[in-house]
Amino acid sequence: MMRDSGGRKNVHEIRNIQDMIDNRQLIAHYQQIVSVSRKMVIGIEGLIRGVNPYTDRMIAPKRLFHTAEEKKVSLELDRACREEILKDFGRVYPRNPEKMLFLNLNAAVLEDSIGSGYLLDQVEKYNIPPSHIVIEVSEKHVMNDHTLKEFVDVYKKHGFLVALDDVGTGFSNMDRILLVKPDIIKIDYSLVNNIQNDFYKQGIFKSFVILANKIGALIIAEGVETEEEAIQVLRLGGHMIQGFYLSMPGVMQELDKLYENDRIDLLSKKFKEYMSLQYKQKRNEHKKLIQVVQQAIDRLTGLSSGDFDRALEELAAEHDEMECVYILDRTGIQLSSTICDKGGSDKRENRFFYSAQKGTDHSMEKYYYPLVSSKQKSYTTEPYVSLATGNLCITISAVFENREKNRCIFCADFTTDEDSYNIEVRSSGPHASTEVQSRIVNMIKEMNKDIFKDSLTGAFDRRYIKTRLPIDMKNYQPLSVILVDIDLFKKVNDTYGHLAGDLVLKEFVTLARQCLKNEESWIARYGGDEFLIVLDHADETAADIVGEKIRSACEEADVIYEDQVINFTISLGIHSASSPSSTVDELIGKADKNLYLAKKYGRNQSYANILR
CATH class of the missing domain: 3.30.450.20 (PAS domain)
Incomplete structure (x- = not known):
């Protein structure tokens, strides 16, 4: 707690927080968010500081919002902060209609904000289109995924963009990001700090970039304080940068200079030099x-x-x-x-x-x-x-x-050291916190999946079958496998060429995946034009239903190659393991015999023991 000049405790620092809210004893600072590839400031983030009425000193945001939570006035403070920031941005928006405002929303009031319409009224009051506002929600403070998902859906419908803030602080949940599908993912300072010297951080950062690219989100790296950090963020695929290296937070005074930044060209030049040297x-x-x-x-x-x-x-x-x-x-x-x-x-x-x-x-x-x-x-x-x-x-x-x-x-x-990070989990040592170990383990699991992928179709390859299937047979009962063969596939290659055949294989995998509802089910390329589908918690009756869906989808599909339409059918052999004592070879062997019978009796059909 602060002390006044007489050495006594200044007990008035945030004694009357309601008065601070009512009297707007708040001051807004703004920090630039920069796109180096576009060489421009794309927007600003509004940051609120409290002002001590007795000393005129700044009150840190953490202290300010913690006190509001204790006094149960979080919603009032949140609205007051937004009011100050929106009022400022409303003044500059007409002169810079292409810029974005990043607006923080206190996660503690997330549930109260759904459907209230208060934020909509605020932006309408200052004539700011919702499409120019990015609502930031601190990922580490959100405990209820359902509430977060509902909030995002509601405000996206109104045209707002949504950013998950503080991602990478130890609370980060890949499933949550996939659930919410935010427009922007803001990587926390803790993951960016000294990233150029930390292969673990580089690996985790890169994984967020890959995920963002898959869901159509942008990555903003927060807390970038050095040139080395900025270059590494750009090298790893970060889309935008925010931090002291490019700009310090400041009050909105000189409007004409609000979006100017002399360091962008310098960073662009340094990055080109770095990448050119790396390329050479x-x-x-x-x-x-x-x-x-x-x-x-x-x-x-x-x-x-x-x-x-x-x-x-x-x-x-x-x-x-x-x-x-x-x-x-x-x-x-x-x-x-x-x-x-x-x-x-x-x-x-x-x-x-x-x-x-x-x-x-x-x-x-x-x-x-x-x-x-x-x-x-x-x-x-x-x-x-x-x-x-x-x-x-x-x-x-x-x-x-x-x-x-x-x-x-x-x-x-x-x-090679290109994008390298040694994926090793140590059991002890100063650099091996439980949180870091957990994230690295998850990265290993995802990378192990990737290295067992068939490069043509994206399905798993035969090595994955040997690794995964024995584990699934122990953990899931009943378990069924479907061995699939593309009918007369050689004729497709001979008639249309191997590239056309590749398209047929890819189309089959796409159609098969669409029919697999269980997240634990998976498909692997068994060899050539044969595929193995594994259905967990499925007996032969359930597997036969899935097999028929896949067969029907393939029969109805049109594969377009060089203005030609290629049609194809499949044959399927199905077998179920209802006992943990079954072996992989027995399971696949019986499915293979059923596949043989399906082809023998005319192709374009499935065959399972239940049909005998």
């Missing part, structure tokens, strides 16, 4: 890696398959930059062992991350498919998580011929 470095690094791969191709060309392992071991020993190397045949089957750098980067061996063995099918991998689908001699992937080591890597693949003149594909994995 990456390009030079890539040239060196291509040279290494070419040296490997020169050595491998003409060798027999039996000599591959020895040659790869020598290459791995000579080139530390190679994390893992292996060789595939022309169909994508692994011919060699996977040779990994023993003295290189950390490697995580667990049920997700392990080296592929001879005979492994890589035909659906991103480093194989482009080489067989075109006349390219080499291909470099985007960064992804290596299933051999668990590290972020790129793979460079290149074609060569062995002694027998058979076409082979050499693959080399190289670690």
